Structure formats: C-alpha cells, structure tokens
Amino acid sequence: MSTVHRNYVDGEWVESRSGDTFEVLNPANTGDVVGEFQSSTSEDAEAAIDAAVATQDEWATTPGPERGAILTETAQLLDERKDELTETxxxxxxxTLDEAGGEVQRAIDIFRYYGEKARxxxxxxxxxxxTDTELYTKREPLGTVSLITPWNYPIAIPAWKLAPALAAGNTAVLKPASAAPTVSWKLFEALDEAGLPDGVANYVTGSGSEVGRPLTDHEDVDAVxxxxxxxxxxxxxxxxADDLKRVQCEMGGKNPTVVMPSADVDQAVDIVGAGAFGVTGQACTACSRAIVHEDVYDxxxxxxxxxxxxxxIGPGLENPDMGPHVTSSELESTLEYVDVADDEGATLETGGQRLTGDEYDDGYYVEPAVFSDVTGDMRIATEEVFGPVLAVLKVESFEEAVAVANDVEYGLSASIVTQDLTEANRFADRVESGVAKVNEKTTGLELHVPFGxxxxxxxxxxxxQGDAGLDFFTSTKTVYMNY
Structure with missing residues (x-):
C-alpha cells in the first residue's frame, strides 16, 4: 500500500476537498508506486492563499536573522536526510543516484546560502x-507569492524559489509538478520541523488547470x-499581468554548443555529450544543437x-550513466521528434530507439540519439525536444556559427569550445542567451549568480538565484527623514 501524502496548509497536513488522489510512479519501474497525492481543487489553492495572507504581516516583521535561522535549520535537516531524499x-x-544526489546537495546549499543572506x-x-535630513532606502517583502515548479529539478527549483522568498519576508504557496512531487513534499516536512510558523509556506498538489488558476489570478497574490x-x-x-502582479517565468531552451577548428575535438565531444545526454536531456539548459565548423565536423x-x-542506460537506483524519461508522454514526445527528424532528411547516426526487454519493459527508456546533416530550418534544429537528442549542424565560419546559434526563438544557455581568445570573447558578447560559457557544457550554474x-x-x-533572487521578492522604498 502506497503512502498518501497530504497538502500542507496553515501548518497542517490536510486532505483535498475533492477527496481524490493521484499516483506517482517510478519511471524506471511503473509497477513501483512512489506515493499518492491530493488532486486538489481551486478551493484548496484559495485556502492556502488565505493562510499565507493571514500570516504575511507577522512573517514580514520577523527579524531577518530569525527567518534565516529557520532556513539554516531546514538545510541541516535536509543534509541529515540526503540519502533518503536522493533515493526518493x-x-x-x-x-541516476549521482545526478539526484547533486540536485539534493544544491537544495541544501541554497537554503544555507539564503539563510545567511537573510541577515x-x-x-x-x-x-x-x-541639511538635517537622512536619505536612505529599505527593502520590503512583496507579500504573498505563488511558486509553480516543474518536475525535472523537483527539489532544486522549489528551493531556489522558496528560500529567497522566505528570506525576504514573503509568505508563499508552492504547487509542484504532478509527475514528481514527493521530494518537495519532504522539503516541506523539513521546513515544518525547523519551526516555520503556520501559514508562512504552503504546499498544494494537483493539476495546473485546477490549482494553477487561483495561484496566478487571485487578487491577494502579489507575485508569481x-x-x-x-x-x-x-x-x-x-x-x-491582468492586475499588475510581479511575475517571472523561466521557460524553454534550444541551447547550442559551437565547436571551432581550434578546439580539442575529444574535449568538445565530452562537453557536448555531457550537456546533451546528462539527466536524460531533460533540462531547459541541455545542449540540443552542436554547431560544428566544417574542418572538424566529420x-x-x-x-x-x-x-x-x-x-x-538503466534504472537510476543502479546509478548508470543515464536513466529513463520521467513519463510515457515525455518518452513518446522524444520518439516523435526522432521520426520528424528522419522525415525531414536528417541522418540518424545512432540511437533514437525505445529500449525493450528485461528491465526496460517496465520503464520509459530511450537510446540517446545523434542526428547529422541537420539544417537550420528543420524542427529538430528549432524546437525544444526535452530528451537525449542532439542535432549536429555544419558551418563554414565563426560568423555563421554565431548566426545559427542565434537563429531560434529561445535564448537560455549557449557555449563555445575554442582555444581562440578572440572567438571566445566575441561569442560571449554576441550570443543571444542569458548564460554564455566558454569550454564548458551548457548545463549547470553556480547558485550565487543570476540565472535566466x-x-x-x-x-x-x-x-x-543569488542576489537577483532577492531582488524579485522585494520592493525598494525610499525614505526621507527630516529631523
């Protein structure tokens, strides 16, 4: 019998008003039910918002060091349970266990970081x-904030939203993705045990169409x-935006790595491979395009x-190089893109097949795919796949490489592999992305620098992240003091 996980509202673990639950399955073995969660209603979300609003003044006036101490204690509790959280x-x-352990450690570090920043x-x-005047500014919390997080980093992303929101003095409602809510539920267990006051942070599971609406348009929500x-x-x-809420949305990517003739090709392969196939390609910063100079293309x-x-490839608990897709729909989407690329004339160099037989039959496994002969107008070169699929494009010059890198509607992360310092600097200046890297994979970012x-x-x-995370969750007031 699987464990039923309740919502966390106003300091209490409560069932949804619907009385319904949904199951979360292990994508490596769909016969393994990880847990059951509440199929919450809009009324459940509104109750969580009401709880947050009721305590927002008290939390806002709690001294920063006191708020930070709770975050630091949360980090300590997470650290003590790292193995359990990693397995979950x-x-x-x-x-894989290595990938999951790295993510859990990221969440621990984030809570420690903002625990100190609160001071x-x-x-x-x-x-x-x-004369006889003081002029200064002060930072104040926004009020009550809604946090809506995805399944692909199910504890790190809730951590890097929730920790700065609480450090700044806001109250919050978090809705995790239904595909992977368990580890963030355990994060709220730690917050509760660390002594977070009732109503300051609330946790509600359910569909985006039902729970997400009040979290974005409720009149008492100040930011999303x-x-x-x-x-x-x-x-x-x-x-x-309808009632001028503050909003930030981090979304998709079609991230390129440019490989120039001066690059060590073996190093470039390692950089691109890690960026493309790590975490099964299920990252918004994953490398999905290798833009390679013709001199080193073959x-x-x-x-x-x-x-x-x-x-x-295998079950994450066996700690292979790559685990399964998170759901059957994500697997099917990747397989559809493999078919699309083939239909459009790209050459499948390897992979792209669903794995079957033995332990693979009960999970969502796919071979990592590499396509060559890709042109910039193909869907495989322009649309986000969100799976272990790499499109390799050939270019004749650095200028063309940058143009191709920028010729998509996304601009999240980009990298170049080169030993030419001029190319490195020009790439950093001209690439249209929020993150630019030289001789590094597109994935991964330190927690104290801005991300977007x-x-x-x-x-x-x-x-x-970093100070930028606190900027979003605070407003600045200018004070004139004439004495």
Missing part, C-alpha cells in the same frame, strides 16, 4: 540634498514565479556518436 528523487523522476537584507544610505514550458509560462504571465560526428553509444534567459526562454523581468 531517483524513484520518482528517474535521475544582510537592507537598503542603502544616500547623501541628501539638504514560474518555471516550465514557454506555452504555459506565457499564459501564466498574461494572467498575472571527426566530431564520429566522436559524439561513439560517446552516445557508450552510455550505460532571453527571447522566448524568459519573461526577462527578473533573474533567479
């Missing part, structure tokens, strides 16, 4: 234009932070095909 994340999302929240002192697809993020931003294609074929995209990858309003 692997069972519900499919990541430093303040404003600036300015020089007034007259969303991570997910561009289509849904656009709808969230439009709904939130060598690179042969190398990346060998890399893909060498990847060990350009174009259809982001609303480009506020960045996440």
């Amino acid at each position: 994340l692997t069972r519900e999302e499919g990541k 430093d929240l303040g404003g600036t002192v300015k020089s007034p234009g007259g 932070s969303f991570t997910g697809s561009t289509a849904v993020g656009t709808a969230v931003a439009q709904a939130a 060598e690179f294609v042969a190398g990346i095909a060998d890399y893909a074929e060498s990847i060990e 995209g350009y174009k259809q990858s982001s609303t480009d309003t506020y960045r996440e």
